[in-house]
Amino acid sequence: MTLKGCIGLEIHIALKTKTKLFCSCPLDAKSEANSNVCPVCLGHPGVLPSLNNEAVKQGLRIVTALEMQVPEELRFDRKHYIYPDLSKNFQTSQFYFTLGRGGSLGFKHQGKAYSISLREAHLEEDAAKLIHQDDESMVDYNRGGTPLLELVTEPVLHSGLEAELVLRNLRLLLRRIEASEANMELAQMRCDANVSVSEDGQPTGTRVEIKNLNSPRFVKQAIEYEIGRQRELLARGGKVVQETRLWNENRGITQAMRSKESAHDYRYLPEPDLPVVALPPELISAIGSSLPELPEARIARYLREYSLSYEAAWRLLDEPAAEKFFLACVEILPEPELIYSWLTNQVAELLKEKNTELYESCLSPAKLVEIIRLKQDGAITSSNAKLLLKLVLETAEEVPVLLQNHKLILISDESRIRSWIAQALEKNNSALEAYIAGKRAVFGFLKGETLRRSGGQADPARVDLLLGQALAEKEESR
Numbered sequence: 001m002t003l004k005g006c007i008g009l010e011i012h013i014a015l016k017t018k019t020k021l022f023c024s025c026p027l028d029a030k031s032e033a034n035s036n037v038c039p040v041c042l043g044h045p046g047v048l049p050s051l052n053n054e055a056v057k058q059g060l061r062i063v064t065a066l067e068m069q070v071p072e073e074l075r076f077d078r079k080h081y082i083y084p085d086l087s088k089n090f091q092t093s094q095f096y097f098t099l100g101r102g103g104s105l106g107f108k109h110q111g112k113a114y115s116i117s118l119r120e121a122h123l124e125e126d127a128a129k130l131i132h133q134d135d136e137s138m139v140d141y142n143r144g145g146t147p148l149l150e151l152v153t154e155p156v157l158h159s160g161l162e163a164e165l166v167l168r169n170l171r172l173l174l175r176r177i178e179a180s181e182a183n184m185e186l187a188q189m190r191c192d193a194n195v196s197v198s199e200d201g202q203p204t205g206t207r208v209e210i211k212n213l214n215s216p217r218f219v220k221q222a223i224e225y226e227i228g229r230q231r232e233l234l235a236r237g238g239k240v241v242q243e244t245r246l247w248n249e250n251r252g253i254t255q256a257m258r259s260k261e262s263a264h265d266y267r268y269l270p271e272p273d274l275p276v277v278a279l280p281p282e283l284i285s286a287i288g289s290s291l292p293e294l295p296e297a298r299i300a301r302y303l304r305e306y307s308l309s310y311e312a313a314w315r316l317l318d319e320p321a322a323e324k325f326f327l328a329c330v331e332i333l334p335e336p337e338l339i340y341s342w343l344t345n346q347v348a349e350l351l352k353e354k355n356t357e358l359y360e361s362c363l364s365p366a367k368l369v370e371i372i373r374l375k376q377d378g379a380i381t382s383s384n385a386k387l388l389l390k391l392v393l394e395t396a397e398e399v400p401v402l403l404q405n406h407k408l409i410l411i412s413d414e415s416r417i418r419s420w421i422a423q424a425l426e427k428n429n430s431a432l433e434a435y436i437a438g439k440r441a442v443f444g445f446l447k448g449e450t451l452r453r454s455g456g457q458a459d460p461a462r463v464d465l466l467l468g469q470a471l472a473e474k475e476e477s478r
């Protein structure tokens with residue numbers, strides 16, 4: 001029988017604050033290494049930490065948005081370990097009383113609704129960053145002391161895909177409530193996955209921790225690989241060892257790193273240097289009511305108001321610039337599906353071609369609507385609409401000017417089209433004769449000659465009609 005995968009995630013979220021968790025050193029990823037440090041975040045003896053209230057507030061925003069239970073008091077604990085990335089030899093974290101417990105993350109994927117149970121969330125300081133180069137190792141303490149919220153899910157996930165979806169939807173939520181930039185490539189969100197396999201209904205097997213996964217895609221790949229590895233190992237009569245493994249993205253495999261510590265190895269102790277902070281219910285409810293509309297609610301509203309699909313609404317939320325642009329367009333032209341289609345097809349294609357972003361281009365909501373309307377009214381062809389869009393993306397010129405300068409507008413004026421037809425027939429007498437003699441296929445050629453004389457601006461449908469009439473008249477006059 002196939003063994004079922006069982007996965008729990010530990011997600012480290014860097015909170016959006018100006019300064020570190022226990023000192024006033026600024027948080028700036030672009031600073032020179034070891035420039036944003038002080039005796040507190042370097043762990044010098046005799047210094048006292050002071051709590052950053054903004055970090056607590058951001059942490060509370062997240063746990064409240066995830067409907068976790070918040071304790072009445074905020075307390076910290078020391079987690080002891082020794083490693084070059086932690087100069088004070090303990091990390092100030094939370095163990096006995098965590099900032100949040102329970103709660104869930106809800107989302108849908110391909111019509112299926114998920115509600116992922118959460119275990120707990122705790123505030124802690126980040127360790128410094130180790131940089132290994134050739135045979136040298138360096139440490140940058142700028143990152144040490146960054147406020148983190150570590151969110152732990154219950155081991156309720158069964159596949160790499162589910163884990164990837166958790167990260168994508170959590171990121172959507174974090175960005176929406178502006179509690180974290182949650183950019184995994186910049187390590188603002190990092191994920192460890194605990195993976196085991198077991199028979200359906202049986203207790204979970206020995207778990208392996210895959211550390212420091214830095215993109216939703218790698219999380220999926222690493223988990224899928226690890227489930228496969230454990231299944232194969234057990235099928236051969238082997239045993240899964242409790243250990244920490246790393247994902248090697250170049251080889252597409254997980255590799256053993258070290259045996260896994262248990263909680264008692266860290267000898268957690270209540271932090272004596274920080275006072276206990278009361279978290280009264282009024283504070284929690286005030287934070288709850290200060291939250292913006294959360295992704296699930298907003299998606300539901302977009303489905304209702306704009307008849308978008310869940311995936312379409314999700315994609316809009318995932319790109320706030322596109323969402324803002326979409327909403328501005330819908331204000332002017334209340335045709336959401338049409339606008340969404342333009343944004344995700346024609347506009348997205350051109351932006352990709354030019355390797356640029358919507359906000360960097362010269363396209364404004366008003367201009368896009370202008371182009372959509374011209375196309376809708378039949379004033380320009382599809383290909384000219386695309387050309388016009390391309391021009392608008394590149395230049396700040398107004399749409400009517402571009403239409404005129406590039407002769408993009410369709411001409412449906414009958415007398416002008418008739419005169420181009422007359423010219424085309426006069427210059428192509430042999431084709432006209434062939435047509436009258438019954439060779440109907442030359443119609444296309446004569447149409448092309450007419451359009452060429454109009455500089456491609458004559459309305460093709462109108463040309464069809466009027467050229468047909470002109471040819472019939474010529475035949476009758478014989």
Ligand SMILES: [Zn+2]
Pocket residue numbers: 020023024025036037038039040041042145
């Ligand atoms: Zn500092």
